[in-house]
Amino acid sequence: MTIAQSILDIAIAAAEKEGAQRIIKVNVVAGELRGIEPMQLTFCFGLMAENTIASAANLGLEITPAKGRCKACEEIFTVKDYQYVCPKCRSGDIQTVGGTELRVIDIEVE
Ligand SMILES: [Zn+2]
Numbered sequence: 001m002t003i004a005q006s007i008l009d010i011a012i013a014a015a016e017k018e019g020a021q022r023i024i025k026v027n028v029v030a031g032e033l034r035g036i037e038p039m040q041l042t043f044c045f046g047l048m049a050e051n052t053i054a055s056a057a058n059l060g061l062e063i064t065p066a067k068g069r070c071k072a073c074e075e076i077f078t079v080k081d082y083q084y085v086c087p088k089c090r091s092g093d094i095q096t097v098g099g100t101e102l103r104v105i106d107i108e109v110e
Helices: 002-017 038-049
Strands: 023-031 058-064 067-070 076-078 094-098 102-109
Touching: 002 023, 002 038, 002 102, 038 058
Parallel strands: 023 058
Antiparallel strands: 023 102, 067 076, 067 094
8 A cells, every 4th residue: 555655656746846737657667575466556556546636547567576696606686486596506695686676667647
């Protein structure tokens, strides 16, 4: 719920800055470690956007994969199924370097 609210706040602030009447689309990039359920987020966003300039806005959601960096060999790789093991040297000493981001990349307005 709070993620939907953050996205909405950012989108409305950006639209108002541009003097827009209506937001048509909000494009968001979210890391998979945020644990976002796209359908649930879209639903929450729709509810919160009621009676705002974003009431008819579509949410474009792009989920980016988790990334890890091996502390042993510096390899950077995509983490699948929460397997924090280096594909190159099999080390388990992994630092998370991607997958937690949440950004509104752009909005479409009229
Ligand atoms: Zn490694």
